[in-house]
Amino acid sequence: QSVLTQPPSVSAAPGQKVTISCSGSSSNIGNNYVSWYQQLPGTAPKLLIYDNNKRPSGIPDRFSGSKSGTSATLGITGLQTGDEADYYCGTWDSSLSWVFGGGTKLTVL
Amino acid sequence: EVQLVESGGGLVQPGGSLRLSCAASGFTVSSNYMSWVRQAPGKGLEWVSVIYSGGSTYYADSVKGRFTISRDNSKNTLYLQMNSLRAEDTAVYYCARAVYTGGWYFDLWGRGTLVTVSS
Numbered sequence: 001q002s003v004l005t006q007p008p009s010v011s012a013a014p015g016q017k018v019t020i021s022c023s024g025s026s027s028n029i030g031n032n033y034v035s036w037y038q039q040l041p042g043t044a045p046k047l048l049i050y051d052n053n054k055r056p057s058g059i060p061d062r063f064s065g066s067k068s069g070t071s072a073t074l075g076i077t078g079l080q081t082g083d084e085a086d087y088y089c090g091t092w093d094s095s096l097s098w099v100f101g102g103g104t105k106l107t108v109l
Numbered sequence: 110e111v112q113l114v115e116s117g118g119g120l121v122q123p124g125g126s127l128r129l130s131c132a133a134s135g136f137t138v139s140s141n142y143m144s145w146v147r148q149a150p151g152k153g154l155e156w157v158s159v160i161y162s163g164g165s166t167y168y169a170d171s172v173k174g175r176f177t178i179s180r181d182n183s184k185n186t187l188y189l190q191m192n193s194l195r196a197e198d199t200a201v202y203y204c205a206r207a208v209y210t211g212g213w214y215f216d217l218w219g220r221g222t223l224v225t226v227s228s
């Protein structure tokens with residue numbers, strides 16, 4: 001069982017918007033920045049969002065991140081079939097370990 | 110080109126040992142925080158270990174006492190020595206570079222190497 005809680009799956013139609021939640025505690029999300037990773041089928045994870053809401057170079061502004069208290073949210077607008085992937089949140093924990101969410105599978109219907 | 114390339118995975122019997130390597134190019138391993146992250150078949154990501162630029166090391170409870178992270182500065186390579194392997198250690202092992210800009214995150218990942226623990 002993961003320290004950070006994510007919904008197992010979300011789905012939406014092409015062109016629509018979807019949000020993925022990530023819930024933690026004061027020992028992790030509450031006192032640290034959150035990052036998000038996209039893992040396309042059969043590939044390594046890729047950084048999508050860092051420091052709660054910043055996008056690395058090359059990541060389109062359709063992807064956004066936010067954080068409030070002990071929860072974080074990833075938003076994706078203008079959904080494309082190429083966005084179908086697993087999405088993971090992650091952050092540092094006060095137990096001196098890095099923690100990931102269990103992952104959310106996005107299906108673009 | 111900035112990249113990480115893992116190697117050393119394979120099939121090993123329960124109780125056996127294996128050493129994974131992660132060769133870095135385009136940056137210096139010893140100047141960065143470097144981690145190993147694994148993913149069991151069909152499962153999510155699990156952080157395994159980190160080595161700080163200063164040399165401090167930390168481990169997930171699931172591997173503490175069995176795995177050792179290290180680096181060879183002359184070869185610009187990260188290692189993971191895995192001993193007393195168990196079936197539940199079966200996973201793709203990724204090495205990743207950790208960056209700090211206010212918060213920590215993994216900005217560079219290798220393609221991974223598969224470790225299978227089975228008799």
